[in-house]
Amino acid sequence: MDLTLRIKEINGATDFQNITLKISKPVEGDFFDMSGNYLGSTKQSKKEIYILGRDFLRNPYSRTNLPRGFYDKQISFDGRGNIINSKIGGQYGTIVTNLTIDTRLRLAEKVFNHYYIEAGYNLDELKYKTITDATNDPSGTGYAVTKLGGITSNSEYLKNGEADIKIVYGHIGLNLDTGYDIMSLCAHEHNHLEDLFKYGKKYLNDMFPETKAYTYQTLVDKNWKFVSFRFRANLHSIGLAARTMYKEDYKKAFGDLEQYKGFDPNENISKQTITL
Structure with missing residues (x-):
């Protein structure tokens, strides 16, 4: 589960009050893009289903457009055998049970x-x-x-x-x-x-x-x-x-x-x- 922190002050300065910091825990699961294409799994996958959303330009992540460091090991285009970094996966993926x-x-x-x-x-x-x-x-x-x-x-x-x-x-x-x-x-x-x-x-x-x-x-x-x-x-x-x-x-x-x-x-x- 993600933890979002709102910064109140740094060394007494309050200029950072509108900045939030998102801390994501590593996850263990299988990852798909928004169209349902399989991207790979974390090394110790528990078969929880995670979906990648959009990048900062609102473009959907896909097999040709993935977050930096997403893979620890990439050996195929269709996702088979690909090992996803559990920390990066937790940062960019949303568990399917939270989706509309x-x-x-x-x-x-x-x-x-x-x-x-x-x-x-x-x-x-x-x-x-x-x-x-x-x-x-x-x-x-x-x-x-x-x-x-x-x-x-x-x-x-x-x-x-x-x-x-x-x-x-x-x-x-x-x-x-x-x-x-x-x-x-x-x-x-x-x-x-x-x-x-x-x-x-x-x-x-x-x-x-x-x-x-x-x-x-x-x-x-x-x-x-x-x-x-x-x-x-x-x-x-x-x-x-x-x-x-x-x-x-x-x-x-x-x-x-x-x-x-x-x-x-x-x-x-x-x-x-x-x-x-």
């Missing part, structure tokens, strides 16, 4: 795509080669939905065998706070996709899809143990995982349920006030 909805929506698609690939999945499997927005999908999903043409409902826009994975773009920085959260959700949806390809309608009718997907997401996929508390608590508050998972598996995945009492999924929305 308009700012977050602009970058959601590319950020989701980045973590889908990082999780080990292939966008070329999908009809549109991208994670699409589930906001107005007729399935009425809370987080995300996976479609396969000729198999799932509300998939008439897909030919037989064509796939689409949709995530509500507005959830980035709202309940999908970190890269681990996004990769965990991708694991859930890709588990649906694998089984739809393999079993077709039998999967939907006879194989308890949500039981399988939630069990895989929480007990098999490696990202679950790193997800944010807010993501885990919100899944608990929705209740679908609790209704579909075996009781013993749910307790193992979610831990002591007392920790979620009093959780308000809207608690931090008022803090999302920064527009880049």
Whole structure:
């Protein structure tokens, strides 16, 4: 978190009263520009998502226009393998959970795509080669939905065998706070996709899809143990995982349920006030 100090006087002189000094703590995370392009990660990244804003001329920072000293190591143009200086990152980056909805929506698609690939999945499997927005999908999903043409409902826009994975773009920085959260959700949806390809309608009718997907997401996929508390608590508050998972598996995945009492999924929305 940034600390802003206002200077009252220096050696008794008060000519500096209108000057402020911003002190930024080093951060550990993944960095993207305002368009959602991946720039790299700090050496000890915790998968918190930081967005670079604008320079002093109000031009957006991008891959070709970065703060001095931004990289400790730069080996690629697309961000892969680049190591960002944690102190400079903390000075110029804004954590995604502090951004307004308009700012977050602009970058959601590319950020989701980045973590889908990082999780080990292939966008070329999908009809549109991208994670699409589930906001107005007729399935009425809370987080995300996976479609396969000729198999799932509300998939008439897909030919037989064509796939689409949709995530509500507005959830980035709202309940999908970190890269681990996004990769965990991708694991859930890709588990649906694998089984739809393999079993077709039998999967939907006879194989308890949500039981399988939630069990895989929480007990098999490696990202679950790193997800944010807010993501885990919100899944608990929705209740679908609790209704579909075996009781013993749910307790193992979610831990002591007392920790979620009093959780308000809207608690931090008022803090999302920064527009880049």
